[in-house]
Amino acid sequence: MSADLLSLPPRDEAGALRVVVECPRGSQVKLKYSPGLGTFVLSRPLAAGVAYPYDWGFVPGTQAADGDPVDAMVLLDAATFPGVVVCCRPLAVLELEQNAGSGTTASSPRRRRRAARPWP
16 A cells, blocks of 8 residues: 655654655656645657656645645755655745746746755
């Protein structure tokens, strides 16, 4: 039986922020966690020549304005794998807007993403 990654506590016993990796560094596809399946599913390929520069994922046990878990970017010199939980120290908050051509509307809420570094 697999654990529901969305229901993990957002912090560990030492207070480090947990980040569940969805799209590892170097990935050329967008993956999304499906709690119903208990696994990661292919969302879409990225544009030709584009890859994730760092691991991207979500902070479990949180909810952003759009209803999804809070996004996080993990600043690590190596790629991990989808489903890996990385305990991190928050570094910054990035406020991003999506272009209207990306399938969102002008009224879409801004996505606040967290940049985090692995906890020693």
